[in-house]
Amino acid sequence: MIELVLLARADQVDALSDALTDELDALAVTVEDADADTPDEAPIFGEPGMPATLSSQIGGWQRSIVKALFTDEDAATEAATLLLAQDDDSGATLFDDLHIHGLQPVADQDWVRLTQSQFEPVLITSDFWIVPSWHKAPEGATRVMRLDPGLAFGTGTHPTTRMCLRWIARHADLSAPWPRVLDYGCGSGILAIGAGLHGATGIDAVDIDPAAVESSRANAAANGVSLNRVGLPDQAEGLYPVVLANILAAPLKLLAPLLSQHVAPGGSLVMAGLLERQIEDLQAAYAPWLALEVADREEGWVLLSGRRP
Numbered sequence: 001m002i003e004l005v006l007l008a009r010a011d012q013v014d015a016l017s018d019a020l021t022d023e024l025d026a027l028a029v030t031v032e033d034a035d036a037d038t039p040d041e042a043p044i045f046g047e048p049g050m051p052a053t054l055s056s057q058i059g060g061w062q063r064s065i066v067k068a069l070f071t072d073e074d075a076a077t078e079a080a081t082l083l084l085a086q087d088d089d090s091g092a093t094l095f096d097d098l099h100i101h102g103l104q105p106v107a108d109q110d111w112v113r114l115t116q117s118q119f120e121p122v123l124i125t126s127d128f129w130i131v132p133s134w135h136k137a138p139e140g141a142t143r144v145m146r147l148d149p150g151l152a153f154g155t156g157t158h159p160t161t162r163m164c165l166r167w168i169a170r171h172a173d174l175s176a177p178w179p180r181v182l183d184y185g186c187g188s189g190i191l192a193i194g195a196g197l198h199g200a201t202g203i204d205a206v207d208i209d210p211a212a213v214e215s216s217r218a219n220a221a222a223n224g225v226s227l228n229r230v231g232l233p234d235q236a237e238g239l240y241p242v243v244l245a246n247i248l249a250a251p252l253k254l255l256a257p258l259l260s261q262h263v264a265p266g267g268s269l270v271m272a273g274l275l276e277r278q279i280e281d282l283q284a285a286y287a288p289w290l291a292l293e294v295a296d297r298e299e300g301w302v303l304l305s306g307r308r309p
């Protein structure tokens with residue numbers, strides 16, 4: 001294997017990645033901040049767990065290192081030549097300023113093992129762990145969720161998911177389990193399953209993404225957790241003592257009336273996916289129904305929770 005290493009501008013990254021994978025047979029493309037670990041490093045916040053973004057607006061960092069993996073040197077060299085020669089509709093060079101850093105050999109690896117090694121068991125509380133199927137559960141883990149990375153978001157590695165799971169672990173009362181829970185934006189189903197492992201019943205899990213709905217079903221079954229309704233958002237129905245929503249600030253704001261009205265009187269709304277600077281905006285959006293307070297913080301992300309009067 002050989003890696004073609006390029007230095008590109010942020011606005012070129014998306015088109016460059018598409019050209020490399022769709023037209024030039026790159027096996028994989030990765031994007032890194034060329035200024036990482038320097039004073040010019042630029043933190044980027046985006047959809048939790050999705051590739052780092054600015055990306056919904058701009059595909060990468062101001063100075064991005066783009067690495068494309070090829071089977072051999074000929075394929076990588078040809079790709080570099082074709083990239084430099086690409087014109088746009090007006091005949092101008094498409095990737096102007098593109099800098100070819102060079103080619104570097106990549107040692108043969110056991111790729112399955114390498115991928116798996118990036119997903120270690122994740123500690124939620126001292127006895128509650130998320131553990132990939134190929135790992136043994138750690139000593140002392142009495143509550144274990146088996147979960148492998150898949151098409152839907154939610155492996156437990158992202159701070160927003162971890163904070164929601166910690167909230168569940170801290171607030172679940174095994175002697176009086178929640179009779180209903182709504183996981184709104186369920187992704188892999190990780191929060192719904194977490195609630196189930198803490199005794200909840202009547203769990204509904206909904207998402208706008210059909211792949212997430214399928215993942216939630218499969219992951220819940222693999223963990224022996226029985227979900228009530230799993231489907232698109234219209235499957236959420238009635239009042240729930242606990243509503244969990246780990247999405248993003250903008251959709252959470254839009255969803256304020258809907259989510260609030262699913263919370264039973266005396267019940268809790270728990271939401272994540274927002275940053276420190278978005279707290280006040282979210283508190284104001286939910287104020288007509290309930291008072292949201294900061295319940296947890298991790299790596300710049302915030303967990304808000306509130307009780308419905």
Ligand SMILES: C[S@@+](CC[C@H](N)C(=O)[O-])C[C@H]1O[C@@H](n2cnc3c(N)ncnc32)[C@H](O)[C@@H]1O
Binds near residue numbers: 153209
């Ligand atoms: C950050 S993931 C969270 C997944 C999982 N609940 C977790 O905590 O790891 C957000 C999920 O919300 C879903 N989503 C985004 N907007 C939504 C909306 N308006 N209604 C329902 N689900 C939505 C996405 O498809 C995605 O699966």
